[in-house]
Amino acid sequence: MSIVTVQLGQCGNQIGHEVFSALCSDICGTHGLCSKEENESYQESSKERFFSQEESGVPAARAVLVDMEPKVISQTLSRAASSGHWKYNSHSHFCQKQGSGNNWANGYFVHGPRHKEAIMELVQKEAEKCDRLGGFFTIMSMAGGTGSGLGAFVTQCLRDAFPTSFLLNHVIWPYGTGEVIVQNYNSVLTLSHLYHSSDALLVHENDVIHKICAQLMNIKQISFRDVNQVIAHQLGSVFQPTHTAGGGSGYSRNPLGDLLEPLVPHPEFRLLGLRNIPQMPESSLAFSSFSWPGLLKHLRQILIAKAHMEEGIDWQVRPPGSSIPSTNKPLHFNTSIANLVILRGKDVHSVDLGNFQDPSLYTSWLNPQDAFNAWKTPRAFNKYEKSAALVSNSQFLLKPLDCIVGKAWNMFASKAYLHQYTKFGIQEEDFLDCFTTLEQVISSYTNL
């Protein structure tokens, strides 16, 4: 089962390149810490999922690169080719001369319809190369013009063209202190449109990853490359082949389906957060050792206290006891709808995950047995002897979302920058519709 990746905009392309690099280096490394057959089976499965075999012997990534200006794509293609282990297909990219100018309306109403056919043809070609299509994975940022506007349009087109395929959007939340002045408008418009067409939104926040780089990875001068590498590591730990709960002895044949079906039981709740421990600089890896109980204790507290990483967790936050009715839950306690824990590494089958099935962690209308899933794989990932990833559909993103909608509304009330959007075809009513959709999402998550 193969996944086709669509990389949109500067952010999408830069991250996509790091993701494939990380996947390739994980496949090619021999540090599987497991038996040879296991390792080979893992490598086969991963290669089929993300790369296609070309005549030249160098695997080509199953990806379509889209951007409205040529600089980033040409840089990405050349860097991939120079690595020697993998490359992008030389025809699977689409670019224009002039960018979208950070304007969502420009990306959605102008560039989208104009280039729809060309982009969809490229996607169709990639999809046809797969023996079995597992679904689509799009990478985009919310702050810019191409990633957000054109990304929302392309998602809609993918949904129309492949109505039965899984569609997972990976969305990058911009820095709170501003990368682009109109980022709040672009974010609100993107999220509301993606909510209608996509199956789920997997979110990474720039602020959080920046903190991980600064505090855990000890990087002094953090560049976007470092941020992208952390994101790639986290994505890889989710998407690399695993044994699912009822999947028998082989690796999962339906990665996106197995991921999305338990996690998104209700169409109103589609925001997924991702946490991964441990995270440390490569140089310290050789000197560290971990135990599963320790890792899982930290992971559970990260989930409960809405923390971002293993440092700075608030250990005071506890789930309410079963005697307290659910309406009195303390405010910073994180209620989940569904959780998925993915464990990779040594001694994985002896791990006890009973703590995660505590009913007080979940909403009342879902059975904890259905809400929690665990996947265990003996093959280690990316040189980490033991690593655990948590994909959670919970109130992780409630506060950031509320913040962004509040700021966007503030700007909208003063009618600032609206003339830039209306000249490309969007009306004020469209803005109001988007605000309404997101307010609905916020209130649904608050009332869990």
Add this chain to the structure above:
Amino acid sequence: MTQSVVVQVGQCGNQVGCRFWDLALREHAAVNKKGIYDEALSSFFRNIDTRSGGNGPDVYKGKICSLKARALLIDMEEGVVNEILQGPLRDVFDSKQLITDVSGSGNNWAVGHKVYGCRYRENIVEKLRKAAEHCDCLQCFFIIHSMGGGTGSGLGTFVLNLLEEEFPEVYRFVTSVYPSGEDDVITSPYNSVLAMKELNEHADCVLPIENESLFEIVNKIHQMINSGKLGSTVKQNSLVTSSSGSAKTLQEKPFDAMNNIVANLLLNLTSSARFEGSLNMDLNEISMNLVPFPRLHYLVSSLTPLYTLADVNVPSRRLDQMFSDAFSRDHQLIQADPKRSLYLACALLVRGNVQVSDLRRNIERLKPSLHFVSWNQEGWKTGLCSVPPVGHSHSLLALANNTCVKPTFIELKDRFMKLYKKKKQSIIIIIIIIIIIIIIIRNLAICQQYEVMWFESDIMFQNGDKACDQWRTGNALCELANWSDMNNDSQSWETGERYFCRIDYPLVLYGVFCWNRLENMEL
């Protein structure tokens, strides 16, 4: 990759433009070591195969044969353009890119805009079309002009108008040099205000620049070089005011240093569109993010650092200093202090080896001391370009949409009103004087009429009753009634005088008073 066309109008525009092309060539020469015509070069230059004469097709790939600037040089007198064509840049310009005349605009906006505009309209449109045709994807027009003169302000704004009509999709960035208070051109306030109206309506973004600020910056640099503080030396080619090739033998022309600053501003503005980086900032993004309402498109700019000291290691303290400087009053290119006023939006374009963490750290550090408008509390737009400018390891261009432009414009308005009021008052005086003269003449005529009638009445009385009888009958009655009215009112020269005194004399007094004051220019 997109292309931009530079339109330089007037003496100031052409001199600044000349420095711009010089520095652009220097920058590309430093980056492009292999001599291949790449996409970065194509944004401002065309590559022409000279073997087939000047009319050969453009060469899009391969080695550089002959570079031609994408520019249009307009001036209504020939001196400046001729000097450019005889200087070292003569091969960069084509004779088909020039529009010149002989007599100049005489520092008169109306001559530049209405007279030369009409005369050269077709010519300009044709040359613009040609320049646009050579571009694969034209994104932006850069217009460089001064506001105080005649050609720059008048014909420059006419061209702006034309560009909006002919190429409505293409962005128009205008770099305007505003006149200072001690400007030697007397009509500069009129020219500036008339040009401002056009800029308000037709430009997408205006970067106002004042000569005073440029002069202060140049002075500061000279002081720095001459003081030789702590034994540190300044790298010559890193000066934001230096020219290419560091002309040691030739005497640099007086405005060259100041013009280099403006040229560097334009280069830094377009750097992220030409070169790669981890967070690109294109020209349309500048317009999108910094212009919240259509008419508020005046951006205050500042460039740092102004020079690099010759030490090799640059600790991050220097980097932070660069960010602090960008918001200080001394580095702004107009006489204004943005820190005291309200920011609507701010953009930071960083070039060189600066990473996103440095940028975020400095934004966090500087935010508390800056006032942002309530609906845009985090109003920062950031761009990172990996290619540094020549002579520096990194540099920063800050563009701010800030209310500190208000005092500059108010001052301009005041200078305009001072001139205009004087003109208005002198017109009023002239009108009053004319009225007075008319009144005098009328009074003289009345007096004469009185005399005539007086004589006639004398004759009539001498003619006796017969005439009286005749007088008393028919139409004569009316005349008699009129005449007797007049007679009753003012029958003598004395009474005429009285009439004159009552209304007209005060007017005459006022007229004399105004004339007196006009002579002493006290009005």
